Amino acid sequence: MNKLLTLTIASEMFLLLSFMSIYLTTRKTKKSILLIPLLIIGGAPLLYLAIDDMNSHYMDANIGLGLAFMFTWIYSAIAFVIAIILIVKRKRNNNNSKEQ
Template sequence: MSNFVTLTIASEAFLLLSFIIIFLSARNGKKNALLVILFIIGGAPLLYLAIDHATSDYLDANIGLGLAFMFTWIYSVIAFIIGIILLVKKKNDNNISKEQ
């Protein structure tokens, strides 16, 4: 059970890290509300199914939980890549504006 909890916490932490990077590179305050909504969309399925799996005794494999993990991982990787791209773009824009 502890491996399951550790994996769930690590998955959600990576998702949070990805959105923190996007949040740091965001320039607009209106985007922050959208980022919170997107974060909830990315993290809610895994949290719901992880709590459901921990509280219920299923005799068969919980395929929905596996799909929730896969969705969260893919969502996190995409958000991380977007965050890195936005951060590099922001850094390049700042360097260009300082040179002029």
């Protein structure tokens, strides 16, 4: 399998994992539907540029593809940190309600 394809799949799976953990820790309300456009915003640039790079073989370095990877990784890391904060906050609320 192509190295670019492997990195793209891994990056998109990390992004999906981050957003799934946010979705599972929040209450299932209508506000949770806002996670779908945020997921698309995070993953679409990388998918577009990876497909473009596979279809047309450029002779020079594809700076846009590197920036798309960097954007997706930073976006995924921020989403993952938010998910961890929500998980810790939820556990603290559950522990406080059990103590009272």
